[in-house]
Amino acid sequence: MNPFIRGCMGKTFVLDTSVLLHDPNSIYAFGDNLIVIPAVVIEEIDKKKNLQDIIGRNAREVARELDNLRESGRLSKGVRLNNNGSLRIELNHKNLNTLEDTFSEVNNDNRILAVALNLQLEMPINQQDHVILVSKDVIMRIKADSLGIKSQDYIHDTIDYDSEINRGYSEEYIPTEKIDEFFQKGSLDLTDIEEEGKKKLQLYPHQFLLLRDYSNPSKTAIAKYDYRLNKLNTLHYGEDTYWGIKGKNLEQRMAFEALLDDEIKIVTLTGKAGTGKTLLSLVAGLYQTNDKKKYQKLLITKPVIPVGRDIGYLPGDKDEKLRPWVQPIYDNLELILGTKTISKMEDTLIGMNRIEIEAMTYIRGRSIPNQYVIIDEAQNLTKHEIKTLITRVGEGTKIVLMGDTEQIDHPYLDSICNGLTYTVNKLKDQPIAAHIHFKKVERSPLAQLAAEIL
Numbered sequence: 001m002n003p004f005i006r007g008c009m010g011k012t013f014v015l016d017t018s019v020l021l022h023d024p025n026s027i028y029a030f031g032d033n034l035i036v037i038p039a040v041v042i043e044e045i046d047k048k049k050n051l052q053d054i055i056g057r058n059a060r061e062v063a064r065e066l067d068n069l070r071e072s073g074r075l076s077k078g079v080r081l082n083n084n085g086s087l088r089i090e091l092n093h094k095n096l097n098t099l100e101d102t103f104s105e106v107n108n109d110n111r112i113l114a115v116a117l118n119l120q121l122e123m124p125i126n127q128q129d130h131v132i133l134v135s136k137d138v139i140m141r142i143k144a145d146s147l148g149i150k151s152q153d154y155i156h157d158t159i160d161y162d163s164e165i166n167r168g169y170s171e172e173y174i175p176t177e178k179i180d181e182f183f184q185k186g187s188l189d190l191t192d193i194e195e196e197g198k199k200k201l202q203l204y205p206h207q208f209l210l211l212r213d214y215s216n217p218s219k220t221a222i223a224k225y226d227y228r229l230n231k232l233n234t235l236h237y238g239e240d241t242y243w244g245i246k247g248k249n250l251e252q253r254m255a256f257e258a259l260l261d262d263e264i265k266i267v268t269l270t271g272k273a274g275t276g277k278t279l280l281s282l283v284a285g286l287y288q289t290n291d292k293k294k295y296q297k298l299l300i301t302k303p304v305i306p307v308g309r310d311i312g313y314l315p316g317d318k319d320e321k322l323r324p325w326v327q328p329i330y331d332n333l334e335l336i337l338g339t340k341t342i343s344k345m346e347d348t349l350i351g352m353n354r355i356e357i358e359a360m361t362y363i364r365g366r367s368i369p370n371q372y373v374i375i376d377e378a379q380n381l382t383k384h385e386i387k388t389l390i391t392r393v394g395e396g397t398k399i400v401l402m403g404d405t406e407q408i409d410h411p412y413l414d415s416i417c418n419g420l421t422y423t424v425n426k427l428k429d430q431p432i433a434a435h436i437h438f439k440k441v442e443r444s445p446l447a448q449l450a451a452e453i454l
Helices: 017-022 039-048 054-072 108-122 125-130 138-146 176-185 190-197 250-260 277-291 318-337 342-352 383-390 419-426 445-453
Strands: 012-015 034-038 086-090 131-134 150-152 169-174 187-189 208-213 220-226 231-233 266-271 297-301 355-357 371-375 398-403 433-438
Touching (some): 012 017, 017 039, 039 086, 039 108, 125 131, 169 250, 176 187, 176 190, 187 190, 208 250, 220 250, 250 266, 250 277, 266 277, 277 297, 277 318, 277 371, 277 398, 383 419
Parallel strands (some): 012 034, 012 131, 034 086, 169 208, 371 398
Antiparallel strands (some): 187 231, 220 231
16 A cells, blocks of 8 residues: 555544644654645645745745655655655545535635545545544634544644643641741741651742641741752742832732842743733833843833734834734833823833833844843744744843733634743743742722633
């Protein structure tokens, strides 16, 4: 049996356009099986190649990779991959007659489904489940299931995310005398805590602990782990007020501690809307740049991805075009600066001469030394975009990534597979990184209710 026709005794994976645009190297993620790319997928990728964003970049990367594979033979006949798998661009099996009774509309999605279904129908009965449609599109997977086609999400680059570990802190119950000792001395040896609890604590650098009294659980203390001395220390910054803003809850006080600690060079903040991520980051950035003069500039940016229908091109210069996307940042600055009008706030910012709000498009290629960088809505960035941004960071720069991983507006990302979640997990054991997950909404009781119920 020709392995380029039926994948021999292995599996045949039919890749949707969304998979290739999500990860250009996905063709190498299926081991020694057969990869089938329907011809219509190539057409869709061709339409995306001129986009000046991550989708366009990935489309061009896919095109280059397939062009390199042409050296091994005609792609329509099938070529071997370096992982012992094989790849074929499918020109046949595109007859839509098999779909007429279920999905009669002639569109690209149905053409891809037709390829998978027709390949499946050619298989022996006991091997029809060897044909698998892989797609990031939930609707495509649902339609495939209704046709009896085995389908799955592309999860090759999904990370093992543990929400308990990655909230940035843990809770430990200790005796009353140890709580009192902590308040008196300002620190505790971690070995003392471990001996009392008769267990070994696995802590990350700069991880926080909420210490609770055994006999009175409402009596608590916030501690920060010093990984060099193996000690638990009290907060140095988290209990103070900055620009009239003070941490209202446990996570906010921990966040201030991480945002103002010079040893920590990258901070990741996650949580629902209204928990204070943007406000605290801006306050910390203003304090460090304008008051303490530790950084030359406060640089603020966010990805330009619309929620709902795109409103199209906007008139005006760069700043005027950017204004609708960064309005939430201006709203927080208005609260911090206490200004009543936009013009007064802009006059204040110009007077400071230390704040720059930039479109993320213009960050690529820059070198950013000695700056306090805030990247809002980082959950809408891919791993590649996050890497591109962090590699722009120069000497003496601190970077803050924040966002709500439950509010993904990017078409090919989800709560687990996105740049922010990826960064949290990859850097959790690094001594220059800290992470806090916010739980309590402080914007208003109504915002809290909406975040929990709606």
